Amino acid sequence: MNFWFAVIRQTGRNLRQTWSSQVMTFLTVSLSVLIFAFFSLIYTNMIGAGDRLTDDLSLIVYLEDEPGEAMKEQLRRKILNFDEVEELRFISREEAYERFAKQLGENSDVLLDMPTDFLPASIEIVPLKSLRGYSQIKLFSEYLTSLPGTEKVQYGQEWIERFYHFVRLLTIVVILSGTLLILTATFMVAYTIRLTILGRQDELELLKLVGATNSYIQTPFLIEGILQGLMGSVIGLIALYGLFQWISTRFTGPGILNLFQFDFFSPLILIAIVLASISLCAFGSYTSIRKFLQI
Amino acid sequence: MEMEAQENTVQQKLSGNNMIEMIKVSRSYPPDIQALKDISFSVETGEMFFLIGRSGAGKTTLLKLICNMEMPTNGLIEVAGYNINSLKGKDLALLRQRIGVAYQDFKLLNDRTVAENIAIAMEVSYKKQRAIKQRVRDLLDQLQLTSKHDLLTGELSRGEQQRVTLARSVANSPRLILVDEPTGNLDSTTTEKVMDLLTRSNKAGATIVIATHDASIYENSNKRIMELRDGMIHSLVRGNTI
Ligand SMILES: Nc1ncnc2c1ncn2[C@@H]1O[C@H](COP(=O)(O)OP(=O)(O)OP(=O)(O)O)[C@@H](O)[C@H]1O
Ligand SMILES: [Mg+2]
Numbered sequence: 001m002n003f004w005f006a007v008i009r010q011t012g013r014n015l016r017q018t019w020s021s022q023v024m025t026f027l028t029v030s031l032s033v034l035i036f037a038f039f040s041l042i043y044t045n046m047i048g049a050g051d052r053l054t055d056d057l058s059l060i061v062y063l064e065d066e067p068g069e070a071m072k073e074q075l076r077r078k079i080l081n082f083d084e085v086e087e088l089r090f091i092s093r094e095e096a097y098e099r100f101a102k103q104l105g106e107n108s109d110v111l112l113d114m115p116t117d118f119l120p121a122s123i124e125i126v127p128l129k130s131l132r133g134y135s136q137i138k139l140f141s142e143y144l145t146s147l148p149g150t151e152k153v154q155y156g157q158e159w160i161e162r163f164y165h166f167v168r169l170l171t172i173v174v175i176l177s178g179t180l181l182i183l184t185a186t187f188m189v190a191y192t193i194r195l196t197i198l199g200r201q202d203e204l205e206l207l208k209l210v211g212a213t214n215s216y217i218q219t220p221f222l223i224e225g226i227l228q229g230l231m232g233s234v235i236g237l238i239a240l241y242g243l244f245q246w247i248s249t250r251f252t253g254p255g256i257l258n259l260f261q262f263d264f265f266s267p268l269i270l271i272a273i274v275l276a277s278i279s280l281c282a283f284g285s286y287t288s289i290r291k292f293l294q295i
Numbered sequence: 296m297e298m299e300a301q302e303n304t305v306q307q308k309l310s311g312n313n314m315i316e317m318i319k320v321s322r323s324y325p326p327d328i329q330a331l332k333d334i335s336f337s338v339e340t341g342e343m344f345f346l347i348g349r350s351g352a353g354k355t356t357l358l359k360l361i362c363n364m365e366m367p368t369n370g371l372i373e374v375a376g377y378n379i380n381s382l383k384g385k386d387l388a389l390l391r392q393r394i395g396v397a398y399q400d401f402k403l404l405n406d407r408t409v410a411e412n413i414a415i416a417m418e419v420s421y422k423k424q425r426a427i428k429q430r431v432r433d434l435l436d437q438l439q440l441t442s443k444h445d446l447l448t449g450e451l452s453r454g455e456q457q458r459v460t461l462a463r464s465v466a467n468s469p470r471l472i473l474v475d476e477p478t479g480n481l482d483s484t485t486t487e488k489v490m491d492l493l494t495r496s497n498k499a500g501a502t503i504v505i506a507t508h509d510a511s512i513y514e515n516s517n518k519r520i521m522e523l524r525d526g527m528i529h530s531l532v533r534g535n536t537i
Contacts, residue, residue: 205402211420214388
């Protein structure tokens with residue numbers, strides 16, 4: 001008979017003896033994995049959507065007056081002083097008018113009575129890809145506002161602001177649910193293993209007396225923790241995948257999900273979640289072993 | 296490899312001259328119970344040794360000290376050449392695998408079958424499953440418990456439990472067997488069976504220490520008999536000379 005045979009049989013005995021609390025622990029672990037993974041999934045998708053959204057972001061700086069060549073050069077220098085940009089284009093009042101007329105198309109005759117310079121001149125700036133964080137864009141826009149002769153900077157502030165506010169909220173939720181996962185996984189596993197250990201004091205005592213090595217006695221409890229972590233996370237993630245499928249079939253058609261192109265986790269992240277759950281549960285069982293299995 | 300080497304040195308020491316060596320050993324319990332006082336004696340390897348004395352004389356305490364279930368308050372105890380109180384971890388486990396103990400309070404797992412209870416002693420040293428089954432059957436046969444193989448030990452009579460405990464203590468063919476009151480609940484025929492089993496183990500090379508009240512099992516032997524009285528050695532004589 002070898003070590004692993006003995007250890008696995010002992011693990012089976014432990015699981016059978018405390019199966020009801022094992023089931024409870026297993027459910028708690030998978031539920032917390034489900035909750036955590038659910039919010040992380042939304043979070044990563046939001047971040048992805050945010051990236052795509054800011055991909056075609058441009059800032060428009062409205063100017064008080066039509067700038068002369070010298071002024072243009074000065075503005076260009078000042079803007080480039082702050083940061084390199086992807087694209088920088090001056091739009092004169094004339095151009096703005098023509099564009100607007102083009103946009104109106106057939107209805108462009110409403111403009112007939114208007115002077116061709118009723119629209120302000122502006123600068124269109126496409127920032128560098130590296131400057132795509134919300135706070136950086138905001139800083140940039142504040143800088144642009146402070147330039148001489150600028151009236152107003154526009155880049156869909158409200159929309160972006162709301163979006164990033166939501167993402168910030170989501171970050172907190174992900175952190176909270178991650179903490180929940182850590183606490184429940186470690187505590188529940190530590191608790192059930194403590195239950196098993198206390199329920200078998202006699203046997204553990206006897207095993208020591210007949211010369212069982214520490215690893216012979218401890219390994220089954222460690223395996224129990226690892227199993228809880230593995231099973232809990234796998235089932236939790238399978239449940240999440242089911243939920244994901246259900247949501248994506250139910251909400252096809254025009255809507256926010258189509259806009260955002262909702263993706264499931266990559267295999268690498270799935271593995272990372274499972275491994276994290278296993279290590280947490282193993283840690284939980286380890287603390288119980290340390291505390292209650294004085295050898 | 297390392298484990299084998301470790302086991303080899305345990306093996307060598309186990310076949311040394313003295314299996315048990317006690318020098319000025321005392322054991323007291325709070326508040327001021329002196330269970331053992333100044334005990335010095337040794338048991339040779341391969342010997343069968345009787346430990347007698349009235350109830351409360353300290354027999355069980357002495358056996359517990361030998362198998363390191365308890366620590367002496369004072370003195371030195373060597374088992375197989377090892378200072379048993381300084382052994383730890385794997386070394387202690389390996390030595391314990393070579394010491395079989397039949398406890399006065401049995402220490403059986405009452406929710407396990409008779410066969411499982413006996414097997415535990417062999418499982419911890421990773422004996423083959425087939426060998427374990429065979430050995431369990433043999434022992435139950437010798438102790439007339441064959442029909443109890445699959446019963447839970449909690450359902451047995453005390454005399455039967457006592458024999459299961461004995462079977463567990465000898466199952467792993469240990470080099471040292473400590474038996475505490477092995478015949479207390481047994482009739483004379485069964486007592487004989489128990490003594491036969493112990494004698495056979497002894498002939499096979501095991502050192503055996505038997506603590507008992509039962510004069511019938513030692514009075515006609517030529518083994519050494521040590522009598523404790525109030526925690527002290529009252530006499531140490533060879534049988535047939537009393
Ligand atoms: N854990 C303990 N705490 C306090 N006193 C103890 C403890 N164990 C044993 N004693 C005391 O030590 C003395 C010796 O006890 P021990 O069990 O060794 O006697 P014994 O010779 O085995 O008796 P018996 O023949 O009845 O089994 C007794 O007086 C007992 O009360
Ligand atoms: Mg006793």
